[in-house]
Amino acid sequence: MFCRASILAKSSVRNIPSGSFRRLASTKSLKETLQEVIPPKQEQLKRLKAEHSQDVVGEVKVENILGGMRGLKAMLWEASVLDPIEGIRFHGLSIPDCQKVLPPAPGGKEMTAESMLWLLLTGQVPSPEQSHQLSAELAEKGELPTFVEQLIDSLPQTLHPMTQLGMGVAALNHDSVFQLAYERGIKKSEYWTYALEDCLNLVAKLPALAARIYRNVYHPKQSIQPIDKNLDLVGNYSRMLGFGQNKDLTEYLRLYIALHGDHEGGNASAHTAHLVGSTLSDPYISYSAALFALAGPLHGLANQEVLRWQMAMQKEIGDNITHENIKEYLWKTLKSGQVVPGYGHGVLRNPDPRFIALQEFCKTRPDLQASPIIQLVQQTAEIAPDVLKEHGKTKNPYPNVDATSGCVLYHYGLTEFKYYTVIFGVSRALGALTQLVWARALGLPLERPKSYSMDALEKLIKN
Numbered sequence: 001m002f003c004r005a006s007i008l009a010k011s012s013v014r015n016i017p018s019g020s021f022r023r024l025a026s027t028k029s030l031k032e033t034l035q036e037v038i039p040p041k042q043e044q045l046k047r048l049k050a051e052h053s054q055d056v057v058g059e060v061k062v063e064n065i066l067g068g069m070r071g072l073k074a075m076l077w078e079a080s081v082l083d084p085i086e087g088i089r090f091h092g093l094s095i096p097d098c099q100k101v102l103p104p105a106p107g108g109k110e111m112t113a114e115s116m117l118w119l120l121l122t123g124q125v126p127s128p129e130q131s132h133q134l135s136a137e138l139a140e141k142g143e144l145p146t147f148v149e150q151l152i153d154s155l156p157q158t159l160h161p162m163t164q165l166g167m168g169v170a171a172l173n174h175d176s177v178f179q180l181a182y183e184r185g186i187k188k189s190e191y192w193t194y195a196l197e198d199c200l201n202l203v204a205k206l207p208a209l210a211a212r213i214y215r216n217v218y219h220p221k222q223s224i225q226p227i228d229k230n231l232d233l234v235g236n237y238s239r240m241l242g243f244g245q246n247k248d249l250t251e252y253l254r255l256y257i258a259l260h261g262d263h264e265g266g267n268a269s270a271h272t273a274h275l276v277g278s279t280l281s282d283p284y285i286s287y288s289a290a291l292f293a294l295a296g297p298l299h300g301l302a303n304q305e306v307l308r309w310q311m312a313m314q315k316e317i318g319d320n321i322t323h324e325n326i327k328e329y330l331w332k333t334l335k336s337g338q339v340v341p342g343y344g345h346g347v348l349r350n351p352d353p354r355f356i357a358l359q360e361f362c363k364t365r366p367d368l369q370a371s372p373i374i375q376l377v378q379q380t381a382e383i384a385p386d387v388l389k390e391h392g393k394t395k396n397p398y399p400n401v402d403a404t405s406g407c408v409l410y411h412y413g414l415t416e417f418k419y420y421t422v423i424f425g426v427s428r429a430l431g432a433l434t435q436l437v438w439a440r441a442l443g444l445p446l447e448r449p450k451s452y453s454m455d456a457l458e459k460l461i462k463n
Contacts, residue, residue, distance in 0.1 A: 028130070029130075029133070030118060030121065030122070030130070030134055030137075030200075031193070031196065033118075033121075033122045033124065033130075034121060034122060034192075034196065034437075034441075037122050037123060037124070038192065038441045041078070041438075041441070041442065042441070042442060045442050057073050058072070058073040060072065062457065062461070065452065065457065070346060071347075074449070075265050075266060075271070075274070076265075076442075076444065077264050077265030077266075077270075077274075077435060078123075078434075078435065078438045079091065079120040079121075079262050079431050079434045079435060079438075080120070080262045080263065080264045080431065081264055082263060082264040082266075082347050082348070084347055084348055084349040084350070085349060085350050086350075086353075087348060087350065087352060087353035087354070088262070088263055088264070088353065088354070090116070090119055090120060090261075090262060091119060091120070091123040091124075093119070093125075094353065095259065095353045095354060095356075095357050096353075096357075098111055098116070098119070098258070099111060099357065101125045102115040102116060102119060102125060102126075102131075102258070103115045103126060103127070103128040103131040103132075104254075105135075105231075105232040105234075105235055105254065106132070106232075108250075108251055108254065109251065110251045110252075110254040110255040110258070110361075111254065111255070111258045112131060112135070112232045112233065112234065112254055112258065113203075113232070113233045113234050113254065113257050113258055113261065113427070113430060114126075114131050114132075114134040114135045114138065114232060114233055115131040115258075116257075116258040116261045116430055117134070117203065117261070117430045117434070118130060118131060118134060120261060120262055120430055120431055120434040121434050121437060132232075135231070135232040135233060136229065137200070137204075138200065138203060138204040138233050139204070139227055139228070139229045139230075139231065139233075139236065140204075140229065141200065141201050141204035141205065142204045142205055142207065142208055142227045142233075142236065143205075143208060143227060144205055144208045144209060144212065145172070145174070145175065147171070147174070148168055148171050148172060148209065149212065151167065151168065151171055152164060152167075152168055152209070152212050152213060152216060153212075153216060155167070155216070157216065157217050157220065160295070160418060161213050161214070161217055161418055161419050161421070161422045162291060162292070162294070162295035162300075162418075162421050162422060162425065163292075163295070164213045164216075164217075165209065165210060165213060165291055165422050165425055166288045166289075166291040166292050166295070167288075168209045168213070169202065169206075169209070169284055169287055169288040169291060170284060170285060170288035172201075172202060172205060172209075172284045173282055173284035173285050173288075175201070176198050176282040176283070176284055177194050177197045177198055177201075178191070178194040178195050178197070178198045178282040178283065179282040181194045182194075182280065182282075188443060191280075191440035191441075191443075192437050192438075192440040192441035195282075195283055195436055195437050195440045196437045198282055198283040198284065199283045199433035199434070199436060199437055202283055202284060202287060202429065202433060203233070203429055203430065203433060204233070206425075206426045206429055207233060207234070207236055207237035207240060207426065208224075208227065208236075208240060210237065210422050210423070210425070210426050211224060211237060211240030211241050212224060212240075213419075213422060214241055214416070214419055214422070215240075215241075215242070217416075217419070218416050218419070219242065222242060224240050225239050225240050225242075225244065227240075232254075234250065234253050234254045234257055235250055235254075237253065237426065238250040238253055241414070243412070243413070243414065246412060246413070248365060248367070248412065249409075249412040249413070249414070251361075252361060252408055252409075252412065253423070255357065255358070255361055256358070256405060256408075256409075256423065256427065257423070257426060257427035257430075258427075258430075259354045259357060259358070259401065259427075260354070260401070260424055260427035260428060261427050261428065261430035261431050262428075262430060262431025262432075262434065263431070264347075265435060266347075267299065267346075268293040268294070268296065268298075268299045269290040269291070269293045269294040269299060269300065269425075269428055269432065270290065270428065270431060270432050270435070271293075272289050272290045272292075272293040273286045273287050273289065273290035273432035273433075273435065273436065274286075274432070274435055274436070274439065274447070275289075275447050276289040276290075277435075277436045277439055278439065278444065278445065278446045278447040279446060283433055283436050286432075286436055287429060287432055287433060287436075290428070290432050291425050294421060294424060294425055294428060295421060300421040300424050300425070301420075301421055302341060302342065302400075302402035303342075303401075303402040303405045303406030303407075303409075303420050303424075304406055304417040304418070304420050304421070305341040305342075305402075306341045306342035306402050306403055306404075306406055306407070307373075307406040307407055307410055307417065308417070309333070309340075309341050309342075310373060310376055310377060310380070310407060311373070313326070313329045313376065313380075314372065314373065314376055316329065317329060321372075321375070321376060321379065323379065323382070323383055326376075326379055326380055326383050327383050327387060330380075330383065330384055330387045330388075331387065334387070334388075334391050340384060340387075340388065341402070341403075342399055342400060342402045342403030342404075343384055343385075343388060343394065343396075343397060343398065343399055343400065343403065344388075344394050344395065344396045344397070344398075344400065345396050345400045348396055348398070348400065349395065349396050349398075350396070350398055351398040351399055352398070352399060352400040352401050352403075354400075354401035355381075355399045355400055355401050355403055355404055358401065358404045358405060358408065359378065359381075359404060361408075362374055362378075362404070362408065367411075368408065368411060371411045373407050373410065373411060374404075374407060374408065374411060377403060377404050377407050380403075381399045381403060381404075384397070384399070385397040385398050385399075405420075406420050409423070
């Protein structure tokens with residue numbers, strides 16, 4: 001029903017021309033590549049300030065102030081731009097573009113977190129050698145400090161996994177090279193190099209931290225596998241979770257984490273990381289704050305809610321799954337005053353390309369095509385948009401990525417709902433930490449918007 005061609009018809013790729021994708025020279029490291037791409041961006045920022053500081057790019061309405069600042073053009077975010085119709089683009093590359101050109105893990109087909117991180121940071125597609133080199137670097141940095149292991153092991157099993165993840169990330173700031181260098185005294189032009197080191201260290205350690213939380217909370221009697229220096233980031237993550245032998249789940253996690261890596265800067269977790277980072281807090285403190293934003297029900301819990309809702313539907317209608325039964329359940333949900341989880345989006349006005357990518361992954365796996373819950377997801381996606389249009393209260397009646405992401409995890413045996421947001425937290429680090437590096441490289445200032453009380457707002461309107 002949802003065809004890539006109809007939604008992502010054109011590819012205006014900034015760094016790599018559409019139809020002629022090329023890989024860049026494979027000899028440069030990530031830091032060396034950044035040293036080349038940062039100066040032109042710094043010059044671009046200077047030109048914007050000098051030539052266009054007073055240009056108007058939008059207007060502020062009362063509904064923006066009262067409605068969570070939705071849609072306000074008020075933030076610089078380099079790695080991705082979210083178009084309401086086309087969906088997300090990473091430095092100009094659509095999701096199908098990324099799937100074509102970003103290197104997979106050895107023996108795999110899905111793009112890796114490392115290749116997506118390289119693209120987000122540099123705006124360039126890495127060669128397979130560069131991607132594998134980054135994998136090896138992250139594997140070397142991946143072990144947790146003993147004191148963080150002891151901290152996580154000391155927490156009660158009943159403490160929410162996201163709370164534990166935020167605490168663990170914050171504790172890693174003990175070893176922040178950015179904080180140490182800042183206290184020592186460094187030039188502002190050097191901030192980004194220390195931020196980069198912290199960010200890579202954090203990305204590297206997130207799988208071990210997240211896996212330790214999973215094992216402690218859900219499988220406390222099982223030991224955790226050590227990091228395999230020959231595996232990519234997600235390959236090790238899957239292995240430490242206890243699913244290393246499940247190649248299909250590992251491939252799905254690679255796709256899931258790459259797709260969730262960035263979704264421009266206005267969402268709550270990304271914006272939180274950027275806001276806290278603008279105070280010059282180190283990347284560990286900044287991203288721990290982002291994780292606590294991600295833990296909120298209106299942000300990072302959506303795929304859990306979808307799965308619960310789909311399973312409740314499955315239980316009610318039984319084996320007799322027809323379009324009419326699904327339609328009746330959709331109306332029952334809406335008439336009870338609830339929303340249909342997994343549909344609609346704060347920006348998108350078309351089916352989410354991430355949803356399409358995950359659905360196409362499902363189509364390549366016979367076991368997923370035979371799964372009752374996946375079948376129900378696919379049939380619901382065919383019916384729900386028309387029901388939501390008829391209902392008339394949804395700006396975007398189409399499925400978003402959450403409509404299917406948790407259901408696939410459940411099928412593969414990762415059935416602990418509360419943990420799903422932790423996986424989201426591992427993935428969203430790619431984009432949020434990328435922006436922290438660029439914020440320091442561009443010398444972006446402390447974020448400080450203006451607020452108004454309702455009385456002051458009414459006075460402003462009258463005047």
